[in-house]
Amino acid sequence: MKKTETRKKKHTSRREFLESTGAVLVAATAVPAIQAQTSETQGSPAPAAPRTAIRLHVNGSNQRIEVExxxxxxxxxxxxxxxTGTKIGCDRGECxxxxxLVDGKPAYSCSQLAVWMDGRSVETVESLAQGGKLHPLQKSFMEHDAPQCGFCTSGQLMSARALLARNPHPTAQEVQAALTGNLCRCSNYNRYVAATVAAGAGNEGRSLQSVSRSAALGASLPTLKTVGQPTTRIDARERVSGKATYSGDVQLPGMLYARVLRSPHPHARIRKIDASQALAMPGVKAIVSHENCKFVWGAGGVAGGVQYNDQIKKITKQRRYAFNNPVRFAGDPVAAVAAVDRHTAEEALRRIEVDYEVLPFVLDPEEAMKPGAVQIWPEGNVSLDNQNEAKPMTQQRGKVEDGFRTADHVFEDRYTTAFVHNAQMEPRTCVAMWEGDKLTMYTPTGGIANCQNDIARDLEIPTDKVRVICQYMGGNFGNKNQNQDSDLIAATLAKQAGAPVKLEFSRKEDFIGMHGRWPTIQYYKVGVNRDGTLQSIQLRGYSGMGPYRKNSGRMGGIEIYQCPNIESVIYPVYTNKTVSGNFRGPEFPQGFFGIQSMMDDVAYKMNMDPVDFVLKNMTRKANDQVDYTNYSLDECIRRGVEAFDWKTRWRPKPGSDPGPIKRGAGMSFMAFRSGVGRSNAIIQLDGNGQYWVRVGVTDVGAGAKTTMGLIAAEALDVPLSQINVVWGDTDRCPYSVGESGSRTTIMTGTAVIEAARDLKRQIAAKGMPKGSDVLTASANPNPTVEGGKVRATYGAHFVDVEVDTETGRVRVLKYLAVHDCGRIMNPLSATGQIKGGATMGIGMALHxxxxxxxxxxxxxxxxxxxxRVLTHRDAPEIEVIFLESDDGYGAFGSKSMGESSKVPAVAAVGNAIFNAIGRRMKDLPIxxxxxxxxxxxxxx
Amino acid sequence: MKTFASVNARDAKHAVTLSQQARRDGKVAAFNGGGSDLLGLVKERTLSPDVLVNLRTIKGLDEVSSSRGMVNVGGLITLDALGRNQQIRRDYAVLAEAAETVATPQIRNFGTLAGNVCQRPWCWYFRNGFPCYKAGGNQCFSVTGENQFHAIFGGGPSFIVHPSDTAPALVALEANFRIVGPSGERMIPAADFFVLPQRTPARENILADDEMLAGVQLPAPRPGTRGTYHKVLDREAWTHAVVSAAIVLEIEKDVCRSARIVLGGVAPIPWRVPAAERLLIGQRVTPELAAQVAETALAGANPLRNNGYKVPLTKTIVRRTVLELANRTA
Structure with a gap:
């Protein structure tokens, strides 16, 4: 009790301090005050965490360690x-x-206490390579391009190793069973299985027979020297050996650990925060909340669905701060603590008392639109755009009412899609360190330059005072573009505490604290003529945005049909759920589920084969008006129909198979944005004949580093081995567009080509550099497409499912994806992108x-x-066919790819289920x- | 994580003593086997132990042994070892199959039989920190909330479903449970181990403080006995049973002599359906009879708003499994 009293006393002083500083954090004042606090607490005894000495055999060496x-x-x-090769994805034995390996058996090291390991043998990924020689599994994983983001790879390797130890020649099914406990959100399951089977069969060093089938569109697509060759990633070795450094692997001297306290209420006003008990705990170094951290988190909030910038920052009425009051969703950050270790930080959160005035809340966007609904913002529940206007997003061509009047048939229906989470394997972890007035952030981001700009803008410091480093990143899928509130919170805590701070989100926090794909409600009305020609398409939609409009809330899809009359009115609506944002093809997989299910149903009701209906009505010009730079949608569909054997698999009468277990086939297609735009690259040539390609990429898992290397090698006409790619550090790389929107290869790749051209000119003029001389070429191209044409990437997916109508079990028996993504830079990683997107789509469709x-x-x-993220056992083989093209844009004709593979997948699965069971499933997940x-x- | 001390037990009796000591000192004690479930609860602060009594240091409590025709299985046997044990696979296939369906290799490598039987519910309210009956509170949030995975039998006041796969198998085998506690050792029938929430809303079984499940005893298999575990998952692997059926039939010359049908995923305890079992006695199993058995098994089901689908689903599982077992050549 006495101890408690001492704490109380300290708490008063801290309390007074907080109140006296008012709302705005004044770092210069805060630091000394907190340091005084720190020295005071150092005298009091630390809470005793029982410790035990254990003996442990780790990776071949005996260790005696005292552990808590x-x-x-x-x-x-x-x-x-x-x-640090062993990663923590969930800390709950769920990923x-x-x-x-513990005594040779796979174990979740997050779900075993160290103290239980006394006398046992533990093997980690670091033990696999012996004397610098990779294990056959590691080699096979590299050759099969099994790791995409690489965050799950160490775990997959260890499970595979245990399997091969007892079963040296496993079948694919045995591998799936043995690796079931290892999730891969990049969903490169096919590759992990193939790689393990190959390693098991002793086929070490064998090259892949075929990564995908590929065919050139048209007659002339000249073969290039380096681009287009299946190439092992330049950082593959790091990814399979546990040496790739992710943000969470960074440990700095004197580093503190931080944790965030989150609102338990979906909507509440904070009356009072009493952090005194927490601050009085020994080991607690800094606490921030809305009272002393008032930074606006621009990218997290009210940008009206466009990239945040200074202009918008000035205009927006509805601001999102790093800490908000009122809190508007269960999970909204309330306070954060930095302490000497994560347990102390976590314990301190429990001692922060928050007095909430609980407010009513609304979760459903349609409910939120009703008169009298809870108002989440004073301006109402329709999200404001960047001009502070509460307007739906509209699109119109012709007059839909005219079309409905003249159409022979009019169909109406309602489709809904669920709130789903990006669920990238790496939870958000960042490390903030101040050196004087310069901030270094190790943080997972798909756009180091955007992240740097955003952090500087939000913290109101010059851009060159922020350095962002992200060397490896465990998946993005739209969840780690720009900066994060965690960056602002960690930076503020580090400033206050005067020490580096590592802020870690738990898996649950990553789910509820960041964002997922916006859920939608879609009302369609479609008018069609007797011959199946579309006359009118009308969409009224509601997107649930959560309480801040982080991204657009659009629904994509209508534009891929040619139709004289269209009208779409979509309301982005505030709710008190976790914020919605971008997730692999932000507005498309959910929009496509709606429109492609609707059209499949129209075809059915018109007694047409959906393929015929599609060929009659699909887009041939962008918005029915403008030419595409190349067009191959018809070809994608025709080749797919043939390779998939559509006529055999598709049931003319849905649900007609006898017996309870029924099969059916479905398809869906897409034309997806593939714009060109500005990016930067620098290439340097040194006196040793080495080329240094500086690009601001991170490589979210799609292979950008290697792709940039391939493009540079091709453009410079040198072997890839002479290319050194420098990435992931704003102090060492120029601005490049973020790795979002499937644009890195197109935009940054074009910049690399431009820089290479410049460098070759310099070499021609000055000769090769000698000694310490360096030639430097930089490029900042901003290409545009001529004649107002539109670039698009095309694809068609075909799915054969089996549905047990009595148990509701759906199994995907065959899946074919045909894509025109322009010229393929690296067929090895490109195929993985298509496989991953399609597999994710199956998960979104079913679970x-x-x-x-x-x-x-x-x-x-x-x-x-x-x-219910898909497991190895859920993932079918995804067959991929690329129809390669070169429309003269992008790097060597490259088009967008990463997102596109998910776009048609969900609808294709839904349509196959309809064909099998004869019932239209209108709500996700099925x-x-x-x-x-x-x-x-x-x-x- | 909260601070706690881990203490190693030498044997079952010692484990009980350690737990008693801790409680006498005013501390919260918990037993750990594989620890997967326990650590999750501790991390979520659903459980706040001061002392973990580590059972993994007990020797010999992970073995399968026979005596007088009966088979004793130590509670600390891992699910992986149980699923691979030749004797269990041959004579008690329903149990081996149930063990094989649990979670993932990583969990089966360390998760124990006793831990699987005693794991806490996986209701999403309980696991997400709601102050429900199972967490010592006084309401069940599923009643008016999201209840698609909740009970259609035996619910009230809590509507959780029992999460264990091995538990329905053990009830179907009419196993006896060996419980070690402060007053020594006792054996009770598996069916009496599990209790409905109307009796003790906060617990799923009869274990009192300081008591542990030390092992199970399986009766000698009778000739003609065949059993299987059919589990329905919410993805192809790594979920608890949406519904499941542990079925053991004794068939002599195509006639069913005895039947035990125990359902998982439908009730707060493994749910045995004696009326359905009785229909099989002395009968040849036909598709019509199997359908009738399934209808009877689900008679009296009382679904909540979103779990009505479990009724036809479970009927299908019972019908198919009974038929498949009967048609198997022994």
Missing amino acids: DRWTLAELLRDHLKL GACTV EELLYDPRSGQALTPGYYGH TRSRIIVALSGERA
């Missing part, structure tokens, strides 16, 4: 033995990234949902287990329960 009883094995390995409790507004499935209910007439 509460340390997990993962924590011991990563933080104390510096074996497998932390898999190590995934971030579900909310209607009464409390809390997320019920905020993790891999609840969200779960067992929904199928059973649809077919049996049972209530819910």
Whole structure:
């Protein structure tokens, strides 16, 4: 009790300090005050965490270590033995990234206590390579391009190693079973399986037989020397050996650990925050909340769906801060603590008392549109655009009413899509360090330059005072563009504490604290003539944005049909759920599910084969008016129909198979943006004949580093081995566009080509540099497409499913994806992009949902287990055919790719289910329960 | 994570003593086997132990042994070892199959039989920190909330479903559970181990403080007995049972002599359906009879708003599994 009193006393002084500084954090004042606080607390005894000495055999060496009883094995390995190849994806035994071998058996090191390991043998990924020689599995993983982002790779390797130890020649099915406990959100499951099978068969060093089938469109697509060759990634070795450094692997001397306290209420006003008890805890170094950290988080908030900039910052009425009051979703940050270790930081959160005035909330966008609904912002629940106007997003051509009047048939329907989370394997972790007035942030971001600009703008410091480093990143999928509130919070804590701070989000926080794909409600009305020609398409839609408009809320899809009359009115609506934002093809997979299901249904009702309907009505000119730079949609569909054997697999009468287990086929197609635009690159040539390609890429997992190297090698006409790519550090790289919007190869790749041209001119003029001389060429091209044409990437997906109508089980038996993504830079990684997107689409179609409790507004499935991310066993073989083209734009004719593979996938699966069971499933996800209910007439 | 001390137990009795000691000192104690479930609960602060009594240091409690025709299985046997054990696979296939369906290799490598039987519910309210009955509170949030994975039998006041795959198998095998506690050792039938929430809303079984499940005893298999575990998952792997059926039939010359049908994923305890079992006794199993058995098994189901689909789903599983088992050549 006495101790408590001492704490109380300290708390008063801290309390007074907080109040006296008022709302704005004044760093210069804050630091000394907190340091005084720190020295005071150093005298009091630290809370005793029981410790035990254990003996451990780690990677072949015996160790005696004293551990805290509460340390997990993962924590011991990563933080104390510096074996950071083992990753923590969820810390709950739900993902497998932390898999190590304990006495030869795969174990989740996050779910084993270090103290339980006494006397046991532990092997981590670092043990695989012996004497600098890679293990056959590592080689095979590299050759098969199994790691995309690489965050799950160490775990996959360890499970595979245990399998091969007891079964040296496993079948693909045995590999799937053995690796089931290792999720891969890049969904490169096919490759992990193939790589393990190949390593097991002793086929070490064997090159891949075929990565995908590829065919040139038209007659002339000259073969290039380096571009287009299946190439092992330049950083593959790091990815398979645990040496790739992700933000969470960064450990700095004197570094503190931070944790965020989040609102338990979906909507509440904070009356008072009492952090005194927390601040009085020994080891607690700094606490921030809305009271002393008032930074606007521009990219997280109200940009009206466009990239945030100074102009918008001045205009916007509805601001999102790093800490908000009122809090507007369960998970909105309330305070953050930096302490000497993560356990202390976590404990301190529990001692922060927050007095909330709980406010009513609304979760459903249609409910939020009703008169009298809870107002989340004073301006109402329709999200404001960047001019502060509450308007729906509209698109119009012709007059839909005219079309409906003249159409022979008019169909109407409603489709909904669920709130789903990006669920990239690497949870948000960043490390902030101040050196004087310069901030260095190690943070996962797909756009180091955007992140740097955003942090500087938000913290109101010059851009050159911010350095952003991201060497490796565990997946993006739209979830790590720009900067994050975690960057601002970590920077503020580090400033206050006068020490580097590592801020870690738990997996649950990453689910509820960041963003997922906006859920939609889509009402379609379609007019069609007797011969199946579209006359009118009308869409009224509602997107649930959460309480801040981080991104647009659009629904893509209508534009891929040629139709004289279209009208689309989409309301981006505020709700008190977690914020919605970009996720692999931001507005398309959900919009396409709606429109492509609707059109498949129209075709069915018109008694047409959907392929015929599509060929009749699909886009041939952009917006029915403007030519595309190349056009191959018809070819994608024709080749797909043939290769898939559509006529055999598709049932003219849906649901007509006898017996309870029925098969059916579905298809969907897409034309997807593939614009050109500005980016930068620098290439230097040194006296040793080495080329240094500086590009501001991170490589979110799609292989950008290697692609930039290939493009440079091709453009310079030198072997890839002479190319050194410099990436992921704003102090060493020029501005490049962020790795979002599937644009890196097109835009930054074009900049690399331009820089290479310049360098070759310089070499021609000055000769090769000698000694310490360096030639430097930089390029900042901003190409445009001539004649107002539109660039698009095309694709068609074909799916054969089997549905057990009595159990609701859906199995994908065959999946074919045909894509024209322009010229393919690296068929090895390109195929992985298509496979990954399609597999993710299957997950979105069948399982995934971030579900909310209607009464409390809390997320019920905020993790891999609840969200039902697909496992090895769920992932079918995705067959890929590329139709290569070169329209004269992009780097060597490259077009967008990464997002496009997910766009048609969800609808294709839905349409296949319809063909199998004869019932149209209109709500995502198409779960067992929904199928059973649809077919049996049972209530819910 | 919260601070706690880990103490190693030498044997089951010692484990009980360690737990008792901790509680006498006013501390919260918990037993750990594989630890997967326990650590998750501790990290979420659903459980706040001061002392973890580590059972993994107990020797010999992970073995399968026979005595007088009966088979004893130590509670600390891992699910992986259980699923691979030749004797279990041959004579008690329903149990081996159930063990094989649990979670993932990583969890089965360390998760134990006792831990699987005693794991806490996976209701999303309980696991997300809601103050529900199972967390010591006084309401069940699923009743008016999201309840697609909740109970259609035996619910009230809590509507959780029992999460274990091995538990329905053990009930179907009419196993006995060996419980070690402060007053020594006792054996009870598996079916009596599990309790409905109307009796103890905060617990799923009869274990009292300081008591542990030390092992199970399986009766000698009778000739003609065949069993299987059919589990329906919400993706192809790594979920708890949406519904499941552990079925053991004794068939002599095509006639069913005895039947045990225990459903998982439908009730707060493994749910045995005696009326359905009785229909099989003395009968040849036909598709019509299997359908009738399934209808009877689900008679009286009382679904909530969103879990009505479990009724036809479970009927299908029971019908198909009974038929498949009966048609198997022994």
